[in-house]
Amino acid sequence: MDMVQLEIDPTMPTPLLDRLKAAPGQLKALLKDTTVECIKNVFTLLVTHFPQIPLEHAAIGVTPDFNADLLPKLTYQYHDVVENIVDDLDL
Numbered sequence: 001m002d003m004v005q006l007e008i009d010p011t012m013p014t015p016l017l018d019r020l021k022a023a024p025g026q027l028k029a030l031l032k033d034t035t036v037e038c039i040k041n042v043f044t045l046l047v048t049h050f051p052q053i054p055l056e057h058a059a060i061g062v063t064p065d066f067n068a069d070l071l072p073k074l075t076y077q078y079h080d081v082v083e084n085i086v087d088d089l090d091l
Helices: 016-049 055-059 068-077 079-088
Strands: none
Touching: 016 055, 068 079
C-alpha cells in the first residue's frame, strides 16, 4: 500500500478508510505510467533495430480488418523473444 499513498504529506497520518478510497485511483495512475514507460521502451527498442519503421502509425490503431482472435497466438509467438530481451535488461 505504500506505493499508492495520497499525494499529500506522506508523514502525516491518514485514516485507513481515506487511504483505501484513494488506492484505486492511485493504482490506476501507477499502471498507466508503467504502461507508458513500457511502450516507450518497446518503441525505442524497435527504432534501434528497425529505424525505417514508421511507429507513428501505431497511434492510429489497428486496421479495421484485424482479427482480434489472433492476439493470443501473436502474444505466444513472441513470448520467447520478449523473455530474451527482458533477461538482457539490468533489472
